[in-house]
Amino acid sequence: MSDFDRVIRGGLIVTGNDLVRADVGIRGETIAAIGLDLPTTGAAITDAGGLLVMPGGIDTHCHIEQLEPDGSSYEDSFAHASAACFAGGTTSIITFAAQFKGQRLGPVVAEYHRRAARGMVDYSFHQIINDPFDAIIEQDIPEVVGAGIRSLKVFLTYDDVRVDDRQYLRVLAAARRSGALVAVHAENYDAIAWMTEALLKAGMTAPKYHAWGRPTVIEREATHRAIALAELIDQPIQIFHVSGPEPAAEIARAQARGVKVWGETCPQYLVLEAADMDRPGFEGAKFICSPAPRTKAESEGLWEAIRAGTIDIVSSDHSGHSFGKEGVGKRRNGTDVPFTRIPNGVPGLAARLPIVFSEGVSKGRIDVQSFVRLTSTNPAKLFGLYPRKGTVAPGADADLVLWDPAKRVTITNGLMQHAIDYTPYEGLEVVGWPVMTIARGRLVMRDDVVTAEPGSARFLARGPYDMIKPRGVFPNGFDTSRVMT
Numbered sequence: 001m002s003d004f005d006r007v008i009r010g011g012l013i014v015t016g017n018d019l020v021r022a023d024v025g026i027r028g029e030t031i032a033a034i035g036l037d038l039p040t041t042g043a044a045i046t047d048a049g050g051l052l053v054m055p056g057g058i059d060t061h062c063h064i065e066q067l068e069p070d071g072s073s074y075e076d077s078f079a080h081a082s083a084a085c086f087a088g089g090t091t092s093i094i095t096f097a098a099q100f101k102g103q104r105l106g107p108v109v110a111e112y113h114r115r116a117a118r119g120m121v122d123y124s125f126h127q128i129i130n131d132p133f134d135a136i137i138e139q140d141i142p143e144v145v146g147a148g149i150r151s152l153k154v155f156l157t158y159d160d161v162r163v164d165d166r167q168y169l170r171v172l173a174a175a176r177r178s179g180a181l182v183a184v185h186a187e188n189y190d191a192i193a194w195m196t197e198a199l200l201k202a203g204m205t206a207p208k209y210h211a212w213g214r215p216t217v218i219e220r221e222a223t224h225r226a227i228a229l230a231e232l233i234d235q236p237i238q239i240f241h242v243s244g245p246e247p248a249a250e251i252a253r254a255q256a257r258g259v260k261v262w263g264e265t266c267p268q269y270l271v272l273e274a275a276d277m278d279r280p281g282f283e284g285a286k287f288i289c290s291p292a293p294r295t296k297a298e299s300e301g302l303w304e305a306i307r308a309g310t311i312d313i314v315s316s317d318h319s320g321h322s323f324g325k326e327g328v329g330k331r332r333n334g335t336d337v338p339f340t341r342i343p344n345g346v347p348g349l350a351a352r353l354p355i356v357f358s359e360g361v362s363k364g365r366i367d368v369q370s371f372v373r374l375t376s377t378n379p380a381k382l383f384g385l386y387p388r389k390g391t392v393a394p395g396a397d398a399d400l401v402l403w404d405p406a407k408r409v410t411i412t413n414g415l416m417q418h419a420i421d422y423t424p425y426e427g428l429e430v431v432g433w434p435v436m437t438i439a440r441g442r443l444v445m446r447d448d449v450v451t452a453e454p455g456s457a458r459f460l461a462r463g464p465y466d467m468i469k470p471r472g473v474f475p476n477g478f479d480t481s482r483v484m485t
């Protein structure tokens with residue numbers, strides 16, 4: 001009998017720290033050994049000569065089959081999203097369970113479990129808190145966190161879903177008591193409302209004015225406030241989708257004070273620009289997302305923040321809204337509408353790794369270990385999945401992507417394998433491409449062909465872990481989370 005079910009031979013293994021030329025032996029769903037000339041009798045052999053062998057990507061920010069307060073839903077099903085993940089070398093996701101006003105969390109989580117279990121990619125959830133009423137704070141948050149959903153998400157903007165500062169403080173305190181991280185969408189609600197009203201009054205309604213309605217200063221202010229209030233409660237947070245160096249500088253300043261705050265960015269802020277929303281007709285709608293894409297110079301500033309470690313995760317913020325279908329997606333409200341009525345978000349599950357690799361490693365901005373840290377190891381660590389996920393090591397899940405660092409590909413929507421009819425990255429040339437994805441020992445993608453059984457997804461319950469423990473540092477030493485609920 002063979003020691004292994006599969007042996008990956010002769011590749012260059014890349015982890016967040018190391019480069020090692022060795023074989024990987026897989027038994028069942030697990031990496032059983034890493035070594036030179038592993039025995040192959042009876043095992044499937046995969047020749048990885050010339051390829052990088054890296055931990056599968058972990059996308060900790062993606063909206064899949066998520067319901068919206070107006071009854072609509074993000075279009076990608078979990079099955080389609082899983083295919084897109086595998087096509088792009090991603091093997092785990094953290095998506096959202098979204099609470100609406102008045103809802104208790106138990107039924108919300110049960111519904112999203114039902115949906116996610118139909119997919120193929122391993123998943124966990126961030127619990128979105130839109131309405132932190134007493135029962136949510138006192139009963140439901142401790143329960144969902146105890147059930148392995150160790151991150152809460154709040155919006156500081158958007159009608160119907162945003163929390164005000166007092167509600168945000170309540171969520172922070174509840175997270176602190178339960179041992180959860182809080183992820184924050186940081187833009188100033190009232191300032192956006194003010195700017196938007198002014199733009200509409202002035203007749204400035206085209207898609208490009210989406211960016212005018214929420215300039216960087218609005219994100220910088222909310223990032224500063226989100227961090228300051230988290231500091232007041234001594235609650236660790238992650239700032240989602242940092243769009244440029246100004247909000248990144250707020251994070252860096254807080255990190256320098258020792259505050260536990262982490263920053264995430266997304267490919268749209270590295271390769272898209274506000275100018276993309278200024279394309280003719282309705283075309284600019286394809287690029288509307290929030291925060292808005294900025295300028296080339298700001299993208300370059302983000303790379304500096306990445307190199308400095310201020311931003312340590314790149315997620316997709318994948319949001320499925322089709323472009324060409326009448327009455328759905330970006331055209332849900334028609335095309336002759338102000339930018340305020342165009343759904344926000346861009347799809348990016350499959351494009352994430354190739355864009356970060358190409359723009360980062362192939363263009364010499366970062367080394368390949370940094371690529372692995374940004375897209376797999378750091379997400380696993382911050383969200384309590386490490387070392388089961390996010391590394392190539394004996395005992396870890398056999399989640400691997402075999403990567404051709406020299407393969408040149410022009411991104412087309414067909415390669416993305418999501419249900420959405422466009423990609424904002426159409427025509428972008430990348431150097432470096434995933435040629436095989438292995439998820440828990442199963443070969444799920446080879447040469448852009450995905451083969452995985454719907455229903456094979458597994459929920460990743462996340463237990464308590466040290467990285468997100470509060471520091472025990474408060475103004476005046478007074479822990480308000482003990483007395484306030």
Ligand code: DUC
Nearest residue numbers: 185289290319344345
């Ligand atoms: N921004 C978000 O905050 N959520 C989904 C889509 C987007 O662009």
Ligand code: ZN
Nearest residue numbers: 185240241290
């Ligand atoms: Zn957001």
Ligand code: ZN
Nearest residue numbers: 061062063317
């Ligand atoms: Zn999002």
